[in-house]
Amino acid sequence: MGTIRPVYFTDELKVGMTAFQSKTITETDIILFSAVSTDTNAIHLDEEYAKTTRFGTRIVQGFLTASLISSALANRLPGPGTIFLGQNMRFLAPVHPGDTVTATLTVLDVDYVKNKVRIETVCTVGDKRVVEGEALVLAPPRPKE
Known part of the structure; x- marks a missing residue:
């Protein structure tokens, strides 16, 4: 098997570049994420309990939603x-089972010497922002020939 080429090496990145990653969150996703993360909060898994909360229904784990940011970084930009290296984020609105979440990345700054890239990270459901923040990543440098 050959080497997997990044979507973008550091020297190819420019301020303003964007990438997207979307996923519909399924019941299976919620259960598997609960098992892997050990986040078994009843608000994610028990509809009867969730009805008694301020949301009135089950919500998706925040970090399951935010994991689309990691996916977009690893698979789209830089790749x-x-x-x-770091991530700050704010959770703005709940995501519900069956919602389609889109992670949008926008390059804010590139340090070409250190291969560090600052990226705005936003997750939306339709037109509603549900997560927003900023990531700092180490982008793959172009291999020396």
């Missing part, structure tokens, strides 16, 4: 070989 394979990207290393997460």
